[in-house]
Amino acid sequence: MVEMILEVSHLTVCRRGVPVVEDVSFGIAPESDTALVGPNGAGKSTLVQAVLGVLPRSAGEVRVLGHRLGAQGQLPAAIRQQIAYLPQSLQLKDAIPLSVREFVALGWDPPGARLPWLGGGSRRAAAEQALDKTGAAGLASRLLSELSGGQLKRVLLAFCVVRPRRLLLLDEAQTGLDAQASEAFYGLIDQLRRQEGWSILQVSHDLDMVRRTCDRVLCLNRRLRCSGTPEHALSPDQLALLYGPGFVPYHHHHTRQSLPSGV
Numbered sequence: 001m002v003e004m005i006l007e008v009s010h011l012t013v014c015r016r017g018v019p020v021v022e023d024v025s026f027g028i029a030p031e032s033d034t035a036l037v038g039p040n041g042a043g044k045s046t047l048v049q050a051v052l053g054v055l056p057r058s059a060g061e062v063r064v065l066g067h068r069l070g071a072q073g074q075l076p077a078a079i080r081q082q083i084a085y086l087p088q089s090l091q092l093k094d095a096i097p098l099s100v101r102e103f104v105a106l107g108w109d110p111p112g113a114r115l116p117w118l119g120g121g122s123r124r125a126a127a128e129q130a131l132d133k134t135g136a137a138g139l140a141s142r143l144l145s146e147l148s149g150g151q152l153k154r155v156l157l158a159f160c161v162v163r164p165r166r167l168l169l170l171d172e173a174q175t176g177l178d179a180q181a182s183e184a185f186y187g188l189i190d191q192l193r194r195q196e197g198w199s200i201l202q203v204s205h206d207l208d209m210v211r212r213t214c215d216r217v218l219c220l221n222r223r224l225r226c227s228g229t230p231e232h233a234l235s236p237d238q239l240a241l242l243y244g245p246g247f248v249p250y251h252h253h254h255t256r257q258s259l260p261s262g263v
Contacts, residue, residue: 003066005030005167005199006051011060013043013050019058020046024224028167033193033200035210037234038220039243044203045088047220048171051201052085065166084160086173090152100147100155101127101140107162130162131155133195134188149176153185161196168193170202174209182206186213207234 006028013021021043028034036044049055051062053073062069067079075083084107105127131137136154139147147155153173160168170189174182186209193200204210210217210230217233219226219242226238239247 003030004028004063005065006201007061007063008047008051009061009063011047011050011062012058013046013055014058015046019222021050021220022223023060024220025060026218026224026227028199028201030199031193031197032216033190033214034202034216034218035214035230036201036203036218036220037205037207037210037242038225042221044220045171048085048169048201048203052083052169081163082166084165084168086153086156086160086168086170088172088175090156098144099140100131100136100142100144100158103144104130104155104158104162107159126162127158130158133161133192134158150181150185153177154188157188157192161192165196165198168198168200168202170200170204172203172205174204174206182209207239210234 004027008027009025011021011024012019024047026034036047038044046055050057051064051069053062053069053075056071056073064075065079065082067075069075101124105123107130108123108126128137128140131140134154134157136151136158139151139155142151144152144155156173168189174185177185189200190213192198202214211234212230214230217226217228217230218224219233219238221242225242226233232238
């Protein structure tokens with residue numbers, strides 16, 4: 001039996017006493033790419049934040065790599081370090097003069113340790129190797145506050161790969177990118193997933209992209225309404241049940257390419 005990277009069992013999360021996510025159960029298999037879809041207000045971001053331990057659970061259990069998430073979001077440090085998170089947006093203070101290289105290096109922990117997977121390299125070498133993997137090496141000396149939205153996305157991905165991870169959580173991480181840049185961003189994520197052995201749970205409104213890139217889809221509207229392959233979960237009948245009978249998905253016309261350095 002395959003050990004799940006992430007197991008969510010009968011999860012309920014309430015806000016002001018009202019269930020926002022109710023009795024949700026699912027598992028994330030190793031090296032899989034699972035999308036979480038549903039209408040606005042369905043509880044998708046709430047679910048991700050509960051999995052991270054940011055929001056308290058009203059009921060249910062979350063296990064990451066076999067370890068139970070504590071009531072206050074506690075996990076062993078060695079397990080917590082194997083989780084990476086890309087938010088919808090990142091608010092940066094101009095007053096914090098942090099360079100891209102310095103920011104990515106913060107993802108390498110513990111400070112001063114030598115990394116056997118780099119052959120004993122330094123923190124700086126780890127950050128520069130991560131930036132190279134995401135095509136952002138030319139941004140190393142730039143300040144975070146100077147970056148465009150697309151550049152920041154690639155730097156955040158570099159933060160995720162500066163050390164080995166097992167689970168990547170994305171909350172509409174493609175927000176702010178146009179269709180072309182979004183396509184390239186998804187392509188980079190898929191490339192890194194295969195290289196790094198990530199398992200991914202991602203919130204997305206781009207059903208066309210989900211259909212073409214993800215292995216599995218979870219349809220959420222407070223409760224888990226449907227799950228399965230993209231062909232099943234994103235069928236017209238299932239989408240009508242999830243979004244309502246008048247829902248018409250928008251289809252992009254993409255051409256896969258590398259994420260341009262200036263995006």
